[in-house]
Amino acid sequence: MSLKERLHQLYGVESAGSDLRQRLEKLQRSSHPPATSAPFPASIDRTDPADRTDPSYEYPPTIEQFLGGCWKKNRYGRLVVIERNYPDFHGIGNYTLEETYRVDGRKVALLSGDPSLADFDLQQALFFDTETTGLAGGAGTCAFLIGTGFFVGSDFRTVQFFLPDFESEHAFLTEFADLICGSADRCFRYLVSFNGKSFDAPLIENRYILQRLENPCTGLSHLDLLHPCRSLWKNRIQDCSLQSLERNLMGHVRVGDILSALIPSTYFNFLHWGEFGGLRQVIDHNREDVLSMPVLLGLACRCVEEGFRPEEPEPVAVGPIPKSDSPIEDLDRLSAARLYVRRGCLHQAASLLQLILQSDDISESFRVDVVLELIRVRRRLGEYQAALKFCEELIATCAAPPLEAFQHAAKILEHRERRFEHALRLVLQATELYPDTEDLQRRQKRLENRLARG
């Protein structure tokens, strides 16, 4: 048996007359796409329009025409580049790109917790998102589409690089590198992505290593929007994927969008069979991803404006912000306050929390959450009196005061004010509501001992 015959035997690729059911069973179990009998097509039209010299022949649309881009040639080969320009009033859902005017370094550093982003400048930021041949990572996964976006004055330009075949990858990566640091009058210092830190950036690094090129992303600081978005909106919008945030936060619903899971096979269909029908959707999908990011960044910055008057050394509580035109809800404010706490901005956190309490239409349970957070912050700031007042207020007004309020109050009374009797009274009151709580029992015992000792 020839090698070819042995391979066919092994993989169940048989000529007519074999047991079809057996073959199908085998294929069903296989983790690879089914074998077909179509030979590898020789006639994929990827030719450069410049090479189409016959005026009478009706050439089929070429890929770059179809995708709405053009061929770009550089010293290593060629690729397809698709560019678009968007004015600042371009709308996405209920918002426009003008949201980005709120973006500044302080907010970005606060959102990300990354001090290297303190000088963040939108004009030097490159938004990017990749489409890849798979999610597994590793040397065999490559990015076939790199979508980028950046501001040119007040306009937002998207530039998408599309890989027409594997042998063009060197050219493709060179073009991307040239965009980042090749131009004299433009120098990107920041990358912005959504989940790029754990997925896109390492993948791109791999590709540069495999092509033996220097990775242009190495010197840049990277702002990954995923983490700040989760911090701010996970409470309100459980699914913090980009698409979910588009829908639920920005009010933007995509029409006719391709399912992410189908993207790799769309590209493979193109590579293997020359079918580029599905690719336009992929390009559009990628571009929409890139467009959403600046708006998302703008909205996130909105969330961390309140509670601050940057020009004043001590924060001043700003009056209630009219609710109707703000996308920021109270739940987001609480998340933002917690973010402030994590970043060590305690005064600002307190200020923002006070702000929330000034609202007239917050629910009881939400109010309790806010007050508890405020108590914790006040304690950390050393403002025990204020904290204690809030504790007592909660205990007095709530139908079921939270255990934590009792605990904070008891701690302050015992350790800061040394009012043991009062502390004990509170602990006993708490024990009635929360029996069998070890912490309370310990506290009670200790207080009783202290009182006994006089």
Next chain:
Amino acid sequence: MGIESSLARLRSLQRRGDVTAWIEIPNQPGSFQEIPQDLPAELTQALKARGITRLYSHQAEAYQAGQAGKNFVVVTPTASGKTLCYNLPVLRSLAENPETRALYLFPTKALAQDQLAELHGWIRAAGLDFGVETYDGDTPSDMRRKIREGARIILTNPDMLHTAVLPHHPKWASLFRNLRYIIVDELHTYRGVFGSHLCNVFRRLKRIAQFYGSSIQFFCASATIANPGELGRKLLEEDIETIQKNGAPRASKELLFYNPPLVNPELGLRRSAIGAARFITELFLKEKVQTLTFASSRVNVEVLLRYLQNSLNKIPGERPAVRGYRGGYLPKTRREIERQLRDGELLGVVSTNALELGIDIGSLEASVLAGYPGSIASTWQQIGRAGRRKGRSASVLVARNLPLDQFIINHPDYFLGRSPEHAFIHPDNLQILVNHIKCAAFELPFSETEKFGGEDLREILDFLQEQGMVCKSGDSWHWSSEAYPADSVSLRNIADENFVVLNTEDGNRAIAEVDFSSAPELIHDEAIYMCEGRQFHVDRLDYARRKAYVREVKADYYTEAITYSGLRILRSEAREKTRLTDSEHGEVHLVKKFPGYKKIRFYTTENLGYGKIALPVHELHSTSYWFSVPEDLLSSLALGRDEIVRGFLGIAYAMQYLATLLLMCDLSDLGRSVGDRSTEWFAQAGREGLGFYSAAGENETMTLATLPQFEPTVFLYDNVPGGIGFSEQLYGHHTRLIRETLDLVSKCGCKLGCPSCVGPVDEVGRSAKRSALVILRAIAHSDLPTRQISGG
């Protein structure tokens, strides 16, 4: 003196005639060399700090070979300072070149852990400051990046290399750019299917190293097998120097072969090996001789341990004098037992073969082997665990009532001669090769001029392109699928359709995996599946979903599946016809049917009944070796057809065992069948008499009288798809196999046949042994070939 008294008492056993051999292995003085002058001061210091003032000759040889830029394999017994052979050149190079890195490969995580401790010890003693870490499934994720980028020596195993390192090599760029040494320990374990996979893993690794501009030296260590150099060469596909002369000194050693006496010659039953092992171990322990006892399964370890602990009159609360040991113990526990042995706190250990490998546990005075470990190499390893620099040591091999054990125990000369075990690999088995080509394509695109393995790479890549897995672009083939190929390739078997065995009493937790080809025989409905010495009843086999649902039971029987295997010869590779036999090997198409199973009682091997199985037929392409006896010779033997067929069945049974001995493989790696040379019919022995069936699978009933032709043939085939090279080896050893089978059957003490020679009498029939002997005697004379026909 403890050991001397024990030996004196063992002499009385010898007088009874149950000791088939008592061999004194003389002492061996050491062969030393000075510590090399060019060794950096810190390392010389470290050697001195560990009490080493001279090197053994083999350590010095290894060092020289390493310095000369060669690959080598060191083949010396345990406790001969093997690890220093590779550690010394590596540490030297790493001390002198701050960027250089090394990769150490061990077949299991446990061994890697052991060596980690060892290496840390050396580095501390030398005052060096390298990162040395293990990298395996247990490594916490936050450590992984640090290890990838900074560890100078990384200890891992082939599976990890295959799925986590190679496919992600850009993340390992800094390792590959500076990789200079790869250490392959326990080289002999990389044989058969596992070794075939590993050869391909190395092919991929070398491709990647080349991409990063590194060239690699391989330092290997192996147990004693017949062909370590050859194995190394085939595995690494490089030149390799073999260092075999052991320079470590050794005091004399007594080696005893003990065969428990026959208690029932009719049935061929002997006293149990466990009982004998216990008796002998107690003999040593009572004389305060530190003893290591090896048992063949975990349940036997537990049984022996219980016996020994009881008989040593333990005082409650006192630390046990004897402990058990098996794989799966935590490193901490292993260290503790090893330390207790070294410090003399522990008098005895009962272990599975887990203690065969691993770091030095000090030198015990005695080892007892309850059952033949399955290979001569393993036997020497276990024997070797007893052995001191000064003062005699002793080892006793106790045979069980199984063909291999009986053969070895009755042929001490066979055992002591140069090890017949050759380790074979077949890295170009098509299924294995193609799977690794897929992995390699994922890792780096294939260029037009590349080679990978012994088959036409281009043609394979074209085929993969037809399947949509790779795509040719320019002059390279690139991986073009979402799938991650390394995930679906297991290095331990060929096909990736393993069955999972789930314990229904433990939340359906998986307790084992069974490969596809063994599944019908091991986990059919109603089977008793043995796992870690426990019995599990298969309540239901979900064949389509590859799951077996089991429940623990305590049964006094085990099950054995009945396999009807038939085949069609596709192609002959070579054939030799003599006056006595007509032997051949080549490609075959196998068809295996599983009509039912037998229930067999333990110890008495009574047949308790049969059951039916309804499972799909297995078909696979593989290779086989077969032989028949020329018509004129056969008819001169005065045997009826019935007797002849039974004789062949008995010969095939015995020969299958001997073949596994020769090939150093598992019983399940081979299959056997008896049928006509034309493959028109095959024979099966059973309670109801001889049955005949055809390979085509139709349920014909043929009888002895209606057989179309009569040229009975023994077929021994590779039980893996595509074959793994066994058939060719068996064909090459044809006359030897015949001779050894004759030996085994003729020396067996049973009257009419037994599981240790031709098979159970109630299956193979009462005439089988006699017929087998007649046939074997006729064909076993040494002879010159009269005609040789090559196949093609």
